[in-house]
Amino acid sequence: MPRRAESPDQFSLFPDPVSIEVLDPRQAIGPQTAVEQLVHVRIGAGALHRVFHDRHGWYCEEHGPRCRAVPLAREHAA
Numbered sequence: 001m002p003r004r005a006e007s008p009d010q011f012s013l014f015p016d017p018v019s020i021e022v023l024d025p026r027q028a029i030g031p032q033t034a035v036e037q038l039v040h041v042r043i044g045a046g047a048l049h050r051v052f053h054d055r056h057g058w059y060c061e062e063h064g065p066r067c068r069a070v071p072l073a074r075e076h077a078a
Contacts, residue, residue, distance in 0.1 A: 016044030020076045025052075039073035053077070 019042040025035040037053040049069035050061040058074055060067035 016046070018043055018072060020072060022077055037073075037077050039077055041069035041072050043069060043072075049073075 019040075021040040023038045023040060025033050025038040028038055029035055035052050035054045039051045039053075041049040041051055043049070047062075049063070049067060051067070051069055051073035052059055052061065053074075057065060058070050059065040060069050063069075
């Protein structure tokens with residue numbers, strides 16, 4: 001069966017603005033933290049995503065490693 005091309009939806013035509021802020025984890029969390037990188041990501045008018053990189057890898061505090069903010073944080077922190 002042939003695959004049908006999907007028409008773009010409104011969200012792909014007008015992507016949400018993204019705000020990214022890289023923070024110093026020692027100042028934000030404390031000097032004894034094991035967090036290597038801390039990034040705040042806000043997508044559109046949505047909630048703030050706190051994305052951490054530590055011995056567990058990259059993950060959003062609330063949504064885990066599959067959160068859509070994680071690749072944005074990784075790309076910006078690199």
